[in-house]
Amino acid sequence: MEQNYINQEEVSRRIPGRLAVNKVVRGLFLTSTLFGLVVLAILLYDVITDSWGWIDWQFLTSVMSFNEEAAGIIGAISGTLWLMLIVGPVTMIIGVATAIYLEEYVKEGRVRTFFETNVANLAGVPSIVFGLLGLTVFVRLMNMGSVVLAGGLTMSLLVLPIVIVSAQESLRAVPSYLREASFGMGATRWQTIRSVVLPAALPSILTGMILAMSRAIGETAPLIALGIPALLIPLPSGLFDSFTVLPVQVYYWTIDAALNQNYASLAAATIVVLLVLMFILNSAAILIRNKFQQRF
CATH class of the missing domain: 1.20.5 (Single alpha-helices involved in coiled-coils or other helix-helix interfaces)
Known part of the structure; x- marks a missing residue:
């Protein structure tokens, strides 16, 4: 007591x-x-x-110009959209397939630990390293040049580890009793994955995918390593056309601001457009998560 x-x-x-x-x-x-x-x-x-005062319809729909008053970013916007057309499908297919293999087919052990450790390490590699890898493999070894396809594949390598990790976490969040119920009804492993696991995990997978694409849109270093220009070039119309993107345009205009202060305003206006685009993507990710998130 x-x-x-x-x-x-x-x-x-x-x-x-x-x-x-x-x-x-x-x-x-x-x-x-x-x-x-x-x-x-x-x-x-x-x-x-x-x-302020630089963002208008003319700025959004005009091509690059040596006259800063007439310069626009339609080429950079078009190039960014073309880049996302490559990054989206490539990272979605490879990333989700890799996550399914690691989570649903590989048993706990050294092999799975080896793969997961390397994927986690790749997620922390500086982006410029992926740019040098893309320069070596896609631009020089495969002789693509600084085209949309080479840039898209390079940015896909950059965000692929993020998509794999987020897809793995989404698959892990699916309750095990859903799998067991499917197996109990005689479904095969692939039928269970296709009809039960993937539909339940898809909202979280899409959320991670959109966030990864947001990062890809904002990256500059890998594309500069590829030699992506910010010059007076025609608008890209295919995968093997030259292109530029919004972050690269900001980078070069920021450098030119040392010679002409108007370029600093052009860079700031481009940053605002880039922020709005990323805000739209992040908002879409939040809406998808909230609308389709299932409670188990």
């Missing part, structure tokens, strides 16, 4: 200290969150003010 009384007294003494530590930690987390939001707000304000 005396032992319990002493323990309760000791716990009572510790409560104020624990509450104080909790307040300090909560304050640190709040400060970190506010710091990030303030920095983001400052960056957005700076970009929007610099781009």
Whole structure:
């Protein structure tokens, strides 16, 4: 009895200290969150003010021009859309197929650990490394040149580990009793995957896919390594045409801003367009997740 009384007294003494530590930690987390939001707000304000008056229909529908007053980004927008036409199907097919193989067919062991470890390591590799890989394999070895197909395949390699990991997590989230019920009714493993597992995991897979494409849209280093230009080139009309994208256009206009301040405004206006495009993609991912998410 005396032992319990002493323990309760000791716990009572510790409560104020624990509450104080909790307040300090909560304050640190709040400060970190506010710091990030303030920095983001400052960056957005700076970009929007610099781009004010430059974003109009002429800017969105005109091609590149040496005259900054007449310059537009329709070529960069077109190139970005063409790039996504490659990145989307390639990463979706290969990424989901790899995730299905690792989760549904490979048993726990060294082989699965080997594959998962390498995929996780690839997700942390700097993007410029993928650009050098694309330059070596697609541009030089396969002799494609700096075309849409080479850029799309390179960006697919960049985001493929992200798609694989997110698809694996989506497949793991499907309850095991759904698989067992399908097997109990006589379905084969592939029939179970196709008719039960994939439909249940598809919303989360699509969410991860769209977020991966958002990253691909915002990457610059791999495409610069491929030698993607930002020049007066015709709009791309096929997979083997030269192209440029919005991030590359921002990069070159930022460099030119040292010579002419108007290029800084053009770069800021392009950043706003790129942010709007990424916001639309991220919003689509959230809507898909909320609308089709199933409760088990």
